[in-house]
Amino acid sequence: MKFNNSPIGIFDSGLGGLTVFKEIRKMLPCEDLIYFGDTARVPYGNKSKETIIRYSSEIFKFLTDKGVKIIVVACNTASSLALDDLRRNASVPVFGVIEPGAKKAVRASHGKNIAVIGTSATIKSRAYSIAIHKEIESLNGRAGGKPKSAGSFRIVEKACPLFVPLVEEGLLNEEITKNAINYYLSSVIAEKPSCLVLGCTHYPMLKDLILDAAGGNIEIIDSGVETARAVRDYLKENGMLKASGPSGGELFFVSDDMEKFKELGEKFLDRAIKNVSLAEIAK
């Protein structure tokens, strides 16, 4: 049996990717993980494609210089806009969060409406719509015979630009957050979607409030959970898992303000964070 003991690299614009980190840690307890949060330039969701590609490429180099065996782009905005560029010259496999989330949405929807919420940049890119249609085509292809049409279901996409600042400010259970959720989601819920994709890695922190706003009658899809699953399966199938051992090590890097990252990051992970360093990036 083959193994690969190098660490897994995970990055996001800030804290949000920690929800993906958490799922990867759950599924792969003995892997070493390196996380990078670009806190000097957060958020990405309101910036242009060119800028997001540039920022992502710098972080990508930082992580590959640390010898990671795989990179997880734990940021929907960067996954939407920079993944193709990153993959083009990559020396290691690169996983984004869009494709795993889209695949799960198709399985969960049973041909009914799918809702996707995310940052302005993610929604504007239509990355989820494209990935969902691609998955349906691929399923039709695999099934053989005459491809079925995508049917009459609709993909309802909605940008919720205030959710990231609300989460980054730690306002996780406040009235103002409930108001913001109702403000953005009432038109989405009116479309009676069968499932709702949390198309931003910050949003799982609002999952319960979102479920409440939707009246409970909807499947919430956390792209982070699906991504962690896809990464685990890929490493397994390709003989790239770490040889079993004690709990995996963890290193966290940020481009700004280690204390704030630590403080709020602990809310994300629901446990202590150690080993946070300032990275020489974004300089």
Place this chain on the structure above:
Amino acid sequence: MKFNNSPIGIFDSGLGGLTVFKEIRKMLPCEDLIYFGDTARVPYGNKSKETIIRYSSEIFKFLTDKGVKIIVVACNTASSLALDDLRRNASVPVFGVIEPGAKKAVRASHGKNIAVIGTSATIKSRAYSIAIHKEIESLNGRAGGKPKSAGSFRIVEKACPLFVPLVEEGLLNEEITKNAINYYLSSVIAEKPSCLVLGCTHYPMLKDLILDAAGGNIEIIDSGVETARAVRDYLKENGMLKASGPSGGELFFVSDDMEKFKELGEKFLDRAIKNVSLAEIAK
């Protein structure tokens, strides 16, 4: 009479500084103005002092390379944290927005409580408190005789980190914005301040809603207006005004996404914006 026909340089982390730009334009209609908005790295309010000094210094160099005769730091966060550093090696005079706002607050308060709202970084720096106390000492000194104590008035400072994203998203008159204003300001208003300083250049866009929330019975101080006045007086006293002529020219530079800047910037200025260019900064 002496004149100086070089342009005035104005910068902010993003769009907010346009409220200062607007006041400067009103008071100095024939001056040439160059504005820089650091839209690739906005916001500054949740970042560290070191990072804000670095970003501000880069923009400072960009503007001095354009031959400006004076620089206005039209950003409270950068004024709070980077002004001393910028002034240390500056070849041109540098104006921030804190000092003019603090001076006006002291005049308006008549010894009663003063409220200051701003970003997390501005409030954490206590820059307004320091400037207000300094102004009171200076007034006492000027009055001669035994200095009066600052009395029993209090400075009530409150960080309102959601206001910048609300304004940057153009949610200027929505229920969610009113909720956010009540959420942050109810404890401030309970202190019965005589005046409230808008310690962030985005906040004038919310002025009417803030006044409503405060029940109308308070003087709202716009640091931008006070800064424009201070800049005009300085240029006048130092023979640095532009020789009179037709309406002044305007150049706008951003580090990301010219279209978004133009679209929302027009809401800030309440008129068309021309001459927006992408600056080679933050690269």
